[in-house]
Amino acid sequence: MKKEKTVGLQVREIMGKAGPIIALILLCIFLTLKTDKFLTVNNIMNIARQTSMSGFLALGMMACILTAGIDLSVGFTMTLSTIVMAKCAVEMGLPPFLCIIICVLTGAVLGLVNGLLLTKCKLPHPFISTMGTQNIYKGIGLVITGATPIAGMPLMISWAGSATVTKSTGSILDKMPVGFILMLVVYVLFSIFLTYTRLGRHIYAVGGNMTTAGLSGINVDFVRTSVYVISGIMASLGGIIAVGRSDSAYPLSGLLLDNDAIAAVIIGGTSFFGGKGNVLGTFSGVILISVLRNGLNLLKVSSDMQTIFLGVIIIIAVFIDVVRNGGFKRVKRMKKEGEAKAIA
Amino acid sequence: MAEYILEMKDICKSFSGVKALDKVSLNIKPGEVHALMGENGAGKSTLMKILMGIYSLDSGMITMDGEVYKANNPKEAMNVGISMIHQELNPILDMPVYENIFVGRELRNGPLVDSGAEIREAKRLLEDLGIHVSPHTLLRDLSVAQCQLIEIIKAISINAKVIIMDEPTSAITDHEVNVLFSHIDNLRKQGVAIIYISHRMEEIFQICDRITVMRDGQYIGTDTTKNLDENKLIKMMVGREITDVFPKVEAAIGEVVFEAKNISRGKQVEDVSFSLHKGEILGIAGLVGAGRTELVEALFGMDRISGGEVFIHKRKVEIRSPRDAIKNGLALVTEDRKGSGLNLGGSVEDNITTVAIKKLLKAGLINRQNMREAADQYIEKLKIKTSSRNQAVGYLSGGNQQKVVISKWLLTDPEIIIMDEPTRGIDVGAKRDIYLLMGELVKSGKSVIVISSEIPELMGTCDRILVMAEGHITGELNREDFAQEHIMSYASAIEV
Numbered sequence: 001m002k003k004e005k006t007v008g009l010q011v012r013e014i015m016g017k018a019g020p021i022i023a024l025i026l027l028c029i030f031l032t033l034k035t036d037k038f039l040t041v042n043n044i045m046n047i048a049r050q051t052s053m054s055g056f057l058a059l060g061m062m063a064c065i066l067t068a069g070i071d072l073s074v075g076f077t078m079t080l081s082t083i084v085m086a087k088c089a090v091e092m093g094l095p096p097f098l099c100i101i102i103c104v105l106t107g108a109v110l111g112l113v114n115g116l117l118l119t120k121c122k123l124p125h126p127f128i129s130t131m132g133t134q135n136i137y138k139g140i141g142l143v144i145t146g147a148t149p150i151a152g153m154p155l156m157i158s159w160a161g162s163a164t165v166t167k168s169t170g171s172i173l174d175k176m177p178v179g180f181i182l183m184l185v186v187y188v189l190f191s192i193f194l195t196y197t198r199l200g201r202h203i204y205a206v207g208g209n210m211t212t213a214g215l216s217g218i219n220v221d222f223v224r225t226s227v228y229v230i231s232g233i234m235a236s237l238g239g240i241i242a243v244g245r246s247d248s249a250y251p252l253s254g255l256l257l258d259n260d261a262i263a264a265v266i267i268g269g270t271s272f273f274g275g276k277g278n279v280l281g282t283f284s285g286v287i288l289i290s291v292l293r294n295g296l297n298l299l300k301v302s303s304d305m306q307t308i309f310l311g312v313i314i315i316i317a318v319f320i321d322v323v324r325n326g327g328f329k330r331v332k333r334m335k336k337e338g339e340a341k342a343i344a
Numbered sequence: 345m346a347e348y349i350l351e352m353k354d355i356c357k358s359f360s361g362v363k364a365l366d367k368v369s370l371n372i373k374p375g376e377v378h379a380l381m382g383e384n385g386a387g388k389s390t391l392m393k394i395l396m397g398i399y400s401l402d403s404g405m406i407t408m409d410g411e412v413y414k415a416n417n418p419k420e421a422m423n424v425g426i427s428m429i430h431q432e433l434n435p436i437l438d439m440p441v442y443e444n445i446f447v448g449r450e451l452r453n454g455p456l457v458d459s460g461a462e463i464r465e466a467k468r469l470l471e472d473l474g475i476h477v478s479p480h481t482l483l484r485d486l487s488v489a490q491c492q493l494i495e496i497i498k499a500i501s502i503n504a505k506v507i508i509m510d511e512p513t514s515a516i517t518d519h520e521v522n523v524l525f526s527h528i529d530n531l532r533k534q535g536v537a538i539i540y541i542s543h544r545m546e547e548i549f550q551i552c553d554r555i556t557v558m559r560d561g562q563y564i565g566t567d568t569t570k571n572l573d574e575n576k577l578i579k580m581m582v583g584r585e586i587t588d589v590f591p592k593v594e595a596a597i598g599e600v601v602f603e604a605k606n607i608s609r610g611k612q613v614e615d616v617s618f619s620l621h622k623g624e625i626l627g628i629a630g631l632v633g634a635g636r637t638e639l640v641e642a643l644f645g646m647d648r649i650s651g652g653e654v655f656i657h658k659r660k661v662e663i664r665s666p667r668d669a670i671k672n673g674l675a676l677v678t679e680d681r682k683g684s685g686l687n688l689g690g691s692v693e694d695n696i697t698t699v700a701i702k703k704l705l706k707a708g709l710i711n712r713q714n715m716r717e718a719a720d721q722y723i724e725k726l727k728i729k730t731s732s733r734n735q736a737v738g739y740l741s742g743g744n745q746q747k748v749v750i751s752k753w754l755l756t757d758p759e760i761i762i763m764d765e766p767t768r769g770i771d772v773g774a775k776r777d778i779y780l781l782m783g784e785l786v787k788s789g790k791s792v793i794v795i796s797s798e799i800p801e802l803m804g805t806c807d808r809i810l811v812m813a814e815g816h817i818t819g820e821l822n823r824e825d826f827a828q829e830h831i832m833s834y835a836s837a838i839e840v
Binding site for chain 1: 396398417418419422428430434435436437438439443447448449450452455456457459498
């Protein structure tokens with residue numbers, strides 16, 4: 001009896017980790033059979049290019065969701081950091097390298113504001129605080145740009161978002177966007193961070209059970225604040241890619257990006273209740289969304305219809321999670337956790 | 345070296361004007377097991393939370409190892425060598441065992457967490473305590489008992505000088521208790537002091553060297569265990585004598601009201617049959633994981649039964665959901681009052697009236713007057729200690745929370761009341777109230793099924809006891825044949 005249980009557990013665990021990847025593979029097979037353009041180098045590189053920006057945002061979002069939080073301001077945190085960077089680079093003529101640092105710092109500060117609103121001002125839920133800052137960051141961006149894009153970035157800044165790994169060597173790397181490679185590197189580092197550092201482990205602990213984390217000596221406020229700082233930094237990195245792609249800082253570039261980031265994280269199997277999820281899952285989620293968008297474009301499905309598809313996929317992803325965890329029992333447990341949190 | 349490793353002197357603490365602790369003192373010697381006793385609300389937990397840095401004290405003084413001690417958070421307390429097993433189990437469900445053990449004090453190798461070392465260490469600790477669980481197992485997949493054992497490992501693996509154990513045995517079975525006690529003995533020999541909080545008298549007398557009693561936020565006294573006996577102790581705790589711990593109300597036992605035939609639920613419950621008579625208190629004994637809870641949950645429609653039939657008054661009934669069960673006159677006081685018994689943020693009134701809300705309607709709308717009356721009636725009838733019916737249930741003591749859960753079900757006027765560990769973690773006074781209530785219920789012609797891990801409790805209250813092991817009923821005893829060793833041997837029967 002015991003053996004069966006462990007095998008069952010293993011299957012469940014593997015399904016838990018590989019579910020999003022399996023879905024992705026199935027989707028790719030389907031698109032390869034249905035369209036002749038999908039499995040071409042150009043198209044795949046196109047997907048890679050589209051993925052890199054949203055990939056950064058999703059990673060930050062994942063950190064927040066792992067603590068049972070959320071960052072609705074990612075999109076406009078990204079926008080505002082790039083606007084600050086563009087102002088410094090284009091209007092003030094600061095050295096590009098410094099501008100990049102300023103961009104990341106801006107993202108970190110905007111994230112810090114989100115975190116402090118939650119932990120110091122004790123706003124009840126990050127849904128509220130980041131919904132507020134989303135509007136504030138968006139407004140500030142519009143005000144300081146006068147609602148017009150800032151174009152003409154120095155080459156060094158736009159490199160990350162526009163360059164390919166090599167030029168005219170005739171190899172596949174000629175078409176491989178640098179941004180995607182950078183994203184992969186950050187994903188690997190972030191995975192190491194979450195699994196092998198104290199703060200990483202504490203993020204899971206806080207999301208898994210805030211009370212226990214506190215009683216175990218973890219500085220819960222510090223952990224909760226840091227995930228928003230991480231999210232801010234990731235947003236600014238995504239912003240640098242976005243600026244490179246369009247060669248401008250556009251004051252409405254962050255619109256709806258929070259939606260896609262949340263969707264990617266949830267599709268990737270991260271629990272909305274915190275404490276569960278992994279980088280590989282988020283990676284699959286991000287790619288899945290890009291492939292889906294790309295595939296639906298190739299299939300000439302209108303963008304309005306695409307939105308419906310995405311919504312359905314999000315719901316299916318969460319539903320699979322519920323079923324995988326034993327349906328009713330899981331719901332009972334969620335309720336229990338919810339109540340425990342409510343009283344805490 | 346000073347006589348005491350830890351001295352708490354004249355500790356006072358108020359919560360919004362209400363005195364929770366009034367000049368309480370507690371002195372702990374190195375290498376002793378010191379019981380801290382008192383009814384719920386006596387202030388034991390508050391005192392311990394001050395020690396752990398969860399609450400700050402208003403006045404008073406604490407010295408640890410002869411130095412003035414003050415912790416602002418649990419981490420500081422742990423750094424000075426104080427750790428605690430918390431009464432409320434709060435496992436991090438999606439974390440593996442080894443990460444749970446080391447959460448907050450991860451082993452490191454340079455800047456990175458050394459998972460390998462943690463796994464090795466966890467394995468060793470698990471083997472030491474005789475727990476057959478892989479360090480990689482998620483807490484989600486462990487039983488309540490196993491989660492509690494992990495909590496114990498967590499606290500004793502910190503090299504603490506003082507370990508606070510708040511109800512460490514509430515979810516574990518006799519065998520595991522014995523393993524824990526042998527560990528406590530080892531710790532004692534190493535000079536570790538243990539503050540032991542438990543409502544189980546036999547444990548206190550078995551393991552503790554000295555006992556301090558608190559009542560209503562005040563210090564009552566400290567004495568060596570030798571000088572005390574159960575009656576003296578209860579008198580100190582309650583302030584009056586309770587001679588009859590298990591009051592047994594005699595009720596006339598009538599015809600069969602409920603019958604389960606060949607009930608199965610997956611592998612957890614297999615081919616269970618039993619009947620319940622009118623006016624009878626039927627106990628279900630067994631180790632944690634024997635399938636007792638699963639059985640009653642299945643009977644109550646929380647999970648579909650995979651086989652078997654249920655008869656109420658000789659009529660076959662289909663119970664597919666708790667709704668069906670309630671319609672058929674069943675009530676289930678669940679094992680986990682915080683998780684599935686109560687809306688902790690809701691008021692006493694809201695909680696008491698949730699199930700029977702239909703009875704309190706007037707012209708299809710909720711009638712506050714009816715609700716208030718119902719709530720007040722049960723607050724009085726069950727002696728629920730609450731500032732008002734509007735008090736949030738989360739702030740009541742465990743015993744009073746349990747009474748709220750029971751009130752909620754009594755208001756539906758059920759015929760059969762199933763209680764799963766109704767006295768877990770509640771004090772002597774409240775326990776006695778619940779036993780009396782069970783007696784009153786059967787006297788008024790209702791029937792009670794009670795699950796308990798405390799065999800003396802079942803022997804004291806029940807008319808008949810069923811014993812379960814590995815999903816089967818392995819024994820049945822009538823009141824005249826009750827004997828602890830028989831029940832234990834049935835409970836550990838592996839072969840059916």
